[in-house]
Amino acid sequence: MIHVHLIRTAEVHDIVAESIFDFLNQFNGPARWNYVREPKAFEDEGSLLGIQSIKNSEIQKFYSIPDSDINGCDFSDINDFLEPKDFRTYAWDSFFSITQSFRLENDIPARDLVFLLTYKGNHLNWFVGNDLNVRNNYFIHLLHWNYFALSEPTFPVAYQIATHILKNLIFKSYKKYIQSTHHTSIGCMMDLCKVKKEVSIKMRTADICPDCWEKIEASSVPQPLLQQVLKVMESVRSNMLFRERFNKLKVIPTYHIEKENGKIIFPELNELEIKLNPLEMTIYCFFLNHPKGIKLNHLGDYKTELLGLYQSATTETNLPLLESRIDDLIHPLSNSASEKISRIKRKFIQMLGTDLAEYFIIQGPNGGIKKISQPKKSL
Numbered sequence: 001m002i003h004v005h006l007i008r009t010a011e012v013h014d015i016v017a018e019s020i021f022d023f024l025n026q027f028n029g030p031a032r033w034n035y036v037r038e039p040k041a042f043e044d045e046g047s048l049l050g051i052q053s054i055k056n057s058e059i060q061k062f063y064s065i066p067d068s069d070i071n072g073c074d075f076s077d078i079n080d081f082l083e084p085k086d087f088r089t090y091a092w093d094s095f096f097s098i099t100q101s102f103r104l105e106n107d108i109p110a111r112d113l114v115f116l117l118t119y120k121g122n123h124l125n126w127f128v129g130n131d132l133n134v135r136n137n138y139f140i141h142l143l144h145w146n147y148f149a150l151s152e153p154t155f156p157v158a159y160q161i162a163t164h165i166l167k168n169l170i171f172k173s174y175k176k177y178i179q180s181t182h183h184t185s186i187g188c189m190m191d192l193c194k195v196k197k198e199v200s201i202k203m204r205t206a207d208i209c210p211d212c213w214e215k216i217e218a219s220s221v222p223q224p225l226l227q228q229v230l231k232v233m234e235s236v237r238s239n240m241l242f243r244e245r246f247n248k249l250k251v252i253p254t255y256h257i258e259k260e261n262g263k264i265i266f267p268e269l270n271e272l273e274i275k276l277n278p279l280e281m282t283i284y285c286f287f288l289n290h291p292k293g294i295k296l297n298h299l300g301d302y303k304t305e306l307l308g309l310y311q312s313a314t315t316e317t318n319l320p321l322l323e324s325r326i327d328d329l330i331h332p333l334s335n336s337a338s339e340k341i342s343r344i345k346r347k348f349i350q351m352l353g354t355d356l357a358e359y360f361i362i363q364g365p366n367g368g369i370k371k372i373s374q375p376k377k378s379l
């Protein structure tokens with residue numbers, strides 16, 4: 001068993017990090033995931049090496065994106081919570097002092113892996129950094145994956161985490177790992193991808209080249225772990241391809257709901273799961289039951305229905321407690337329903353991307369009728 005801890009710096013939204021965890025957690029195997037919700041303070045401002053201001057032209061220059069690939073892409077469309085407007089670049093040690101403090105404070109065994117998810121830039125502009133002293137410490141830079149890999153950070157970051165666990169086991173030293181990377185991209189997980197655009201190629205192929213297979217076979221990587229990593233890679237690949245097809249053909253995937261497990265499952269997206277907690281599931285199923293939509297301040301008229309949905313979505317059986325939570329949800333002065341709708345929306349966007357999520361999220365004007373654009377015909 002390999003324990004993998006995911007931690008985040010404060011500017012990474014909880015749902016962004018949680019979605020990465022939820023996605024990885026879909027795949028059973030020896031790697032066990034632990035998401036630490038409490039963000040880590042980034043205190044080492046002394047290591048600030050520069051400031052990057054995010055403007056289209058600067059992003060283009062920063063990542064060497066040719067004009068032909070910009071296609072009128074406007075980065076101001078990007079959601080605020082996904083993309084800070086400017087970022088600073090720091091020395092690598094600043095990131096690894098956080099992973100190291102996390103280890104010390106929580107008595108994390110040396111064999112466990114720790115990944116720090118961050119929007120803070122590093123001075124080498126790497127997507128993934130590995131601590132040269134403590135090999136099991138990593139940081140992953142979340143910014144701009146959406147441009148290179150045509151998706152939110154969820155899939156590319158999950159791909160990086162999974163493949164780095166594998167690389168960690170194959171190569172006994174960082175030096176050996178670096179020596180084995182491919183400087184020219186061939187669509188293998190070991191591609192270095194100095195030209196950032198090429199990152200999407202290796203994710204779309206989800207491949208491992210014959211040379212790297214030989215190295216895997218010569219190493220002591222357990223088969224179940226290899227299978228788990230390959231499943232993550234394959235799911236990333238199929239989700240990215242589906243997203244690309246959707247952009248051209250507008251094929252909307254079907255889904256089914258496992259209410260009691262808190263899951264919305266998309267079979268065509270390699271069984272992709274969106275996890276909702278019981279109250280979020282209650283709200284979502286309620287709007288599926290009301291395709292014409294409801295105003296939030298009318299929720300009080302549907303208390304019995306909401307309570308019934310909640311009872312079928314939770315293992316909690318204390319009726320007065322369940323009632324009090326529903327009362328809070330429907331209270332006209334409470335922001336509870338609106339907050340939950342917003343969290344559901346963010347979860348869909350993290351897994352499906354903004355364009356595809358449009359068909360599934362609950363939306364409508366403030367104070368007006370809210371509904372799901374593409375309600376499922378029957379529950």
Ligand SMILES: [Zn+2]
Nearest residue numbers: 188190209212
């Ligand atoms: Zn290779």
